[in-house]
Amino acid sequence: MNKGTIKGEITLTQATSTNEIVVLENAGITLPQGYKAGGMHCGVKRKRLDLAYIVSEVPADVAGVYTTNLFQAAPLLVTQESIAKENKTQAIIVNSGNANACTGEQGIQDAYQMQKEFASQLNIQEHLVSVTSTGVIGELMPMDKITTGISQILQPEFEAEENFLQAILTTDTCAKHIAVQFTIDGKTVSIGGAAKGSGMIHPNMATMLGFVTTDANIAHEDLLSALREVTNQTFNMITVDGDTSTNDMVLVMANGLAENDQLTKEHPDWDVFVNGLKVVSETLAKKIARDGEGATKLVEVQVNGALTAEDARAVGKSIISSNLVKTAIYGTDANWGRIVTAIGYSGVPVEPNLVKVSLGSIPVFENGLPCPFDEVEAKSYLEQETVQIFVELNQGNSSATAWGCDLTYDYVKINASYRT
Known part of the structure; x- marks a missing residue:
């Protein structure tokens, strides 16, 4: 396509x-x-x-x-x-x-x-x-x-x-x-x-x-x-x-x-x-x-269980803004560590042992530890045109959704010569 x-x-x-x-x-x-x-x-x-x-x-x-x-x-x-x-x-x-x-x-x-x-x-x-x-x-x-x-x-x-x-x-x-x-x-x-x-x-x-x-x-x-x-x-x-x-x-x-x-x-x-x-x-x-320069995928991050809507938005923005997360999605690499890291530096006081992260329906992190998952299944999911990341903070009742895209070689090409 x-x-x-x-x-x-x-x-x-x-x-x-x-x-x-x-x-x-x-x-x-x-x-x-x-x-x-x-x-x-x-x-x-x-x-x-x-x-x-x-x-x-x-x-x-x-x-x-x-x-x-x-x-x-x-x-x-x-x-x-x-x-x-x-x-x-x-x-x-x-x-x-x-x-x-x-x-x-x-x-x-x-x-x-x-x-x-x-x-x-x-x-x-x-x-x-x-x-x-x-x-x-x-x-x-x-x-x-x-x-x-x-x-x-x-x-x-x-x-x-x-x-x-x-x-x-x-x-x-x-x-x-x-x-x-x-x-x-x-x-x-x-x-x-x-x-x-x-x-x-x-x-x-x-x-x-x-x-x-x-x-x-x-x-x-x-x-x-x-x-x-x-x-x-x-x-x-x-x-x-x-x-x-x-x-x-x-x-x-x-x-x-x-x-x-x-x-x-x-x-x-x-x-x-x-x-x-x-x-x-x-x-x-x-x-x-979805129309991000050079993008091939729409990425949606849904954050639930936050203490406040502001906390949920901050976590979602942190994940969707991470170049490491974006490049991993482009490369169809289920690198959940990059997602967890982005949650950790979001500025929101989360409790790591309560956090759950899923790629679509595939749990990849829970209770402070990685979840066993099928790498082939996860890679296949990340090849789809819309990728959803679900984060459950388990601290409250607030939620938010953020959207972004993957980061590709074409983004560099487009912006390396924008004026010319």
Whole structure:
């Protein structure tokens, strides 16, 4: 099976219903009412699409989470400043191929110019445009190409969600999207998502961009609360290579066109909305992890029996971030010692004699000692496209799941010549 097929299999094969949420594998950010998207080639890249947009018919309440890297790129600074004015966004303009990071005052002015040019095309206030960039760090934006592209991008031939999905990619090997629908107050509410990310991926927002649209009626503060809760369980639980980038963000737009009663934490269907947002975010997070640069496997670590959710997340992140664990999985080596070691340096006060570790259904460590297991069976399991590691701490009732990928020779090849 080729690599592209492996990565594509993360999508669901049919719509399914879970807790009143219908998952639509072939839909995305334009499924909710009142949104359109598109993309084009403007010349930042040599051939591939590199400029994209999302537009809502009306200003939308917006919430965002951003990279923890102290070197935040110019678009993030401009977007955060703009959103702070009234917590609304009506449009997002995105370019790939150039990160506009570490570009000084000129980079800030270029981000403002992108915002101004797109706002002019839409005839809306400038602060209602969010700006996003991804690509090579430290190079000034080719603003002549960008502004020419913005002046043309709203033409009908460029409007297509698939164009958007392709235009935001860098080293990704596939587009990433998903949507869900559910009913609130008798109204059909939709949430759609799209993302890019393949390398420089690490918990606490990495080189990834996430775009989520919904037609739900929900105020900014509650939307932000839901996003932060869900992000800690999804986007902040993935890693590819341990690097946290300069440009990364997740933005959620809620334009209210579903006309449900305004959602708050007191609304009886609040959990339905949050779970829908979690399904979208988790699906995108897993697609990013599976599409890790050079990766051949999705690795899922499930930690149970922790004293707190924070402890469970810390243990999961520690295992999924270990290069020794990742290379062992690539080599189909059931080296449980590397997993146990990662648990031990996670910073969580575990009791070694209580810990149990399994590769899929195969126990490999329990009660402080290795378990007898069939090496051939374990190797065969590690050859699968999705590998699950189960950790039971036996100290409490909290759990968490983390996702990552194996670390391969191709990762080195890709990143050894990223700029060239």
